[in-house]
Every structure is written in C-alpha cells, then in structure tokens.
Amino acid sequence: MLASYRPILSLLRGTAFLLAASGLHGLLLPLRGQVEGFSTASLGLMGTAWAGGFVTGCFFAPRLVRRAGHVRAFGAFAASGAIVALLTGLIIDEYVWILLRAFTGFTMAGAFMVIESWLNEKATNENRGTVFGLYMMVTYASIMGGQMIVAGGDVKSASLFMITGILFCLSLIPTAVSSASLPKPLQDVKLDVKGLYANSPVSAVACLLVGIANGAWGTLGAVYGARIGISTPEIALMMSLVVVAGAAMQLPAGRLSDKTDRRFVLAGAAFGAALVALLVFLFEPRSAVFVIVLTAAYGAFAYTLYSIAVAHANDHARAEDFVKVSGGLLLLYGFGTMIGPLLAAALMGWIRPEGLFLATAFAHLSLTAYTLLRISRRAPVPIENRDAFKTQPADRSLTPEALRLDPRRKAEADS
Template sequence: MPITALLVGSAFLLFAGGINGLILPVRGTLEGFSNVSLGLLGTGWALGYVAGCIMTSTLVGRVGHIRAFGSLAAIAAVSMLGSAILITPWAWVVLRGLCGFCFAGTAMIVESWLSEQTPAQSRGRVFGVYTMVNLGANTAGYMMLTLGDPSGFFFFALAAIFYCLALVPTALSNTSTPPPMVKVKLNLKALWRNSPVAVFAVFWVGVSNAAFGTLAAVYAQKVGLVLGAVALFTAIPILAGAVIQMPVGLLSDKMDRRKVLVGIASFALLADLAFILLAPEGRMMNLALAALLGGSIFAMYPVIVAHANDHAEPGSAIQISGGLLLTYGIGSIIGPTVAGWAMSEIGLRALFAVTSLSHVMVILYTLWRMTKRQAVAEDGKSSFQPLNAGRTSSLQTVEGSQPDPIEGTRESGATKGPAADP
C-alpha cells in the first residue's frame, strides 16, 4: 500500500481524535458535568490507551491486521455515537476509555504497516513526516469546533465518520502483510536501573501533560474564553511543543540532557506560576502562557527518552523507550483525576497547582541525581528523535522512529498470513 494512503488513513484517525478530545470537555462543561467527572475522561482515555498498547499485538496475532483494524475503528465510531446518545458522566468515562483502547490499536496497526513500507535508511524521516501529518490533522480536528454548535449531534457524528474513513486505506490494500507487532513488557526494575531520572521524570510528565491536555478546555471555557479561543488554547500548546523540539534536541545533544530537562521544566514551572499568580482572564495573555507551557511540557518527553537511551545497553532502545511510554501512561491515568478533584475543591487554577507540583518534582529529583551520576560524554550519546507521547504515540511509533531496527525485538511466535486477510 502506498505510503501516501497510510498517511491519509492516519490523518483521518488524528482528525477524528482531535474532535473527540475537545468536544467531550466542551460539551460536558455545557451540560454541567463536574470537574472531577471531566478529569475522569482523561483517566479513562489513558487506561484504555495503555491497555491498547499492551493488548493490540495479541489481538492482531489472533485475527489479523485488517480485521483488527476494522473492528477497532468501528468500535471507536460507536463510542463517539454512544457519547452523543448517553449524555452522562459515567457513560462518557467508559466510552472514552473504549475509544482510547481503539485509538491505540488502530494507530499501532497503521504504524506497523508504515514501518514495513519504508526502507530502514529513511524510516526516521518518514516517521517525522508522519508525526507532522498527525499533528496537523489533530490540530485541524480541534479547530473544527469553531465552525458549529458544540451542543448538538454534529461533531460526534463527524468524528465517527472520520474514524470509519480511517479504515479505508488498509481495507483496500493488496500489499504484503505488515510484520508482527512490537510487544514490550513494562519492567520497572530494569528501567530504574538504566536511568532513575528517566523513570521518575516521565511519570511526573505524564501526570502534568495528561492533566493539562484533558482539562485545558475546561479551564479556558470557565475563565470566559469564547469557543474559538478555547480551541486555540488547546491547539497552540501542541504546536509550540512540536516547534521547540528540534532546537531543544540539538541543545541536548551538546550538553548534559539533565540540565536541558531542568531548564525546560523550569520554564514550565514559570508558566504554571503565572497562571496561578496573575490569574489571566484575557484572550492574549492566556494564549501566550499556554504557548509557553505547551512548548515546555511537550518538549520534555523526547529529552527523557534520549537520556534513557544514552544509558541503554546495545539492542535495548525499543524496550527502554516502550517501557517509558507505558510509565508515562501510568502518570496519565493519575493526573486528570487529581487535577479534576483539585479544580472542584480548591478552584479553577488548581489545575496549574497540579502541573507545578509535577514540574517541581522533576526539577528537584533531576538536580539531586546530577550529584550522583556523571553526564554521558557527547560522543557516547544516542541520537535525539522528536517524539510525541500519549494520544499520538504508541509502541509502533517508538519502533518506527529508530533509524536502525533491531532484530529480536518483535513478538515471538507471531506469523504472517495471506495478504488479503493477514
């Protein structure tokens, strides 16, 4: 199947995911859902996403790539339509978790196909294009909400349509079956021995990023921003994080990555404190602080992965990166729940108290570890790879971003089936 078709299918997925990720908190706020229940939407998504990352390879091994992909895309569409019919917080939490599971699975299948269609020497560049396509589609999904009324059925149906359209490229494919999918087990002891800073930091970054990603729209609505500004408030941080990754990556290649991590976390903390102390209500100040916060929090994850890989044994990069992604997912389960509760009990800007606590923990622990372990020499570092986490990253992204795939990292015992029905 041509790479273009895979990129189109992935763009449909992320476009639907953008609508999905914004319509629920916006509509939930209009329906009067509590901040706790809105935070639980992020927890449900993270639980489903982590489960999807772990279980999809087994599902594909049983029924094949095309059947698994079609089933997951259809269930994701059903979850969106179900959310439009069952407008209750607990139904939405369950359906959001189901959608997270499906989204992880469909993304992994598209990425495994993309990995097979791309020569090893150009795989890093192709996955960079893939990441940018996903980013653009996700942002477009967010911005769609400025074109209609979020209180109706339209956006739920639109997301469901694009989830279904995403299966068309794989359904029409007549090329060879993708290779067996990556299956990485979470081994916290091994991860901790490799790099305590990476494990500790990626957990707290998961807490922070998921809390902000889930509840940013809720904050923006309740602070008084109009719907167009709410969409920008959720989209600008992601765009800022994407733009800043390469300069941050180049800097981290030249100096101790832990110093870079502390610097980024300090900028994030500065934005957190500005939200709390300045209590901005105007559009421009909120958007400027959102850009500063997003550029910081969404640049931390790839630096953490690169730092962990600097200490990794040869041949273990995929296991290390995949384990960190799942650790990030654990933090993502906790962050939205705690932040939602804090916003209900303390006040709207308690969201940034949760994110600031996360960033303080990253700064203090990283500074302490810098006194215990010397920095890796520049010529001993792994190459920095731009990466996204959470909603736009999976174990297949981790594998595809590696410039030289490592033998023996695929799931053992999986076999290829016929091209028409793998």
C-alpha cells in the first residue's frame, strides 16, 4: 500500500518546498518594504500584482506546459521563482518589486498547475480523498512553516531572500529525479461569469467579496502589525494563526452548513468576521497578545467563508459541472484578491493602520446583507440532495487544476 503512495509523497515534498518559499517571500516583502519606507499604496500594489500574475498564469501557463512538457516547465517555473526571490534581495526598489511580484504570481500558478495535475494523475477514485487531504495538510503546514522562518531571521539582511531562493531550488529536486510517468496535458481554463451567477448568485458574489477581504489581509496584515509596533516574530505568529484558526473552524462550520441552509452559516460567519474587524478598528489594540487573539478570531470566521460558498454553489450544480463551477469561483476569488489590497492600502493611508479592517468589514458586511437578501428570494437545496462539505484552503495557492483532485469530482468522472 505504501508503494502506491511513494510517487505522490515525492511530489508532495516538492510542493512543501515550493509553498514554504511562497509563504516566506510573501511575508518578507511587505516587512522589508515597511522598513525601507515604501508607501502603503506600493505595498498594496504588490499584492494586486501577485494576484494578477497568478490569475493570468491560470489562463496561459497550460499552453507553456503543453509546449515544453511537465518536467521542463516546472523546472522553468521554480527556477524563475528563485531568480525573482534573489532579485528582490538585490534590487530594493518598490516599483521593481511590483513588477517582480506579478512575474512571481504567474510562475507560481504554472508550478502549482503542474504539481496538481501530476497528483491528480496518480490519484484513483479509491484514494483521491486521502491524496487531497494530504495535499491540504502540506499546503497549510508549508505556508505556516515558511512564514515562521521570518521570525528567526533579520528582514533587513539578504539572508532571508537567499533562503527563499534555496527553497525554490529544493522544490525542483523531487520532480527532477522522479520516475513517475508524466500526466496528461493541462486543460485550458475558462470563466463563465454569467453561468456562475445563474447557478448561484450568492456563491459568485461571495467568492468575489471574500477574495477582496482575504487579499487585503494577506497582503497588508504584516504591514498593519509592523505599523502598530509588534515585533517580527509576533507578526509571523499572527499571520500563521489566522490561517490555523481558519483551517480549524472550517470543519465545524461546514458540518453545521450540512444540517441547515448553508446561506445562514455563510451570513453568520461573514457577520462574525465583520464584527471582529470593527472591534479592532474602533478600539485600536496595541498589545501583541490582544492583537494576535483578535486576528485569530477574525481568521476563524473569515477563512471559513470560501469553502462554504463553493459548497453552496455545488449544491445547485450538476455533478459533471463540479470542476467548471469550482474553477470559475476560484478565478472570481482571484479577481477579488486583486481589488482588496488597493482598497485596504487606500484606507490605511487615509485613516490609520486599522483601515485594513475597515476594508475587510466592508466586504464582509456586504456579503452578509446580500446573502440575507437572497435567502428571501430562493429556497434552499434539500439536505438529502447535497454533497458533504469539504474543506479548502482560502488562499491563493490553489489553481483550477487542483479541483480535479477533489474527491467530489468522483461523481463527474464516473458519469
């Protein structure tokens, strides 16, 4: 049995290094930019550039992979990530960094699509749930591990940039020496906004608004921490605990949504995230302990929303449309992450660091209001006609290719 998982474990090792590099670089840049005196608008633009590059990569990377092959394409993507990481350590300029972040987003999308298609090829209907679960565990642990590396380093030195480059290079080794057969060519990604909205208006709007909130926090959360005066290790812990709290809350929130109208759970969690954000905005805590506790509570609510929205959309979709619907929602989420950093940066510059939470509260309150409106307009899907809830990481590390690995796709494959 272990032999059947050996090729998958090899790919997951490469994934771990790749995600650790991404988590480290994504936290390092705003902290170093804050030290260098970069404007809030520039720091926000870095997040927008990354998200724009990632979404663009989801559309165009499959063509590059089909032309060069999976191994060579992944090598090019990972090597490009290492080069960009080292360049950001050599050239300390906000405008150069914005450009390089867009390139990083593109290369990361391509690298993830290669690994996810490879994992999907190795998974069977019998072990698909296990493989998907392992991939989610590696995703969370590696991003957190990469972020916590920042706590042990000096953001003013070049060492953390070099470590990022090393991690990108390490991600090459497992795939380069793997004897696993190559997967099928990647499929092109398509986005049907009209069809997504017709299938589930709540889910389409939710994924866009959740992307706005999560994009704002993911890009500028570290900047908020630095500007209120908490230490770098405390910022790294804060950013990691937001993800941990969200991951821990997904299962109980999802199980609750299996037993009632998912839209009530969606509206309740969105309101909870808005309430915590408004508390931070109004009371302006400066104690590291209070900040970490409050942001963890925020993450527990905010990082459950995406999975519930996707589950609600798939309650309304046909089994054979799972990948198309979920992939389209993921792209809408990506477009939201392009908007969020710009909105939050404007409010942080205009008001104070807590303006970040005003931006997320706006998105979450809008989601709460729209969801409650739609509850009165459309009856819920009967419980017996729903698929069971599955957790998903609410960040930008998944591509539409990962959805072919989701165990809920079994119905599509068998139909």
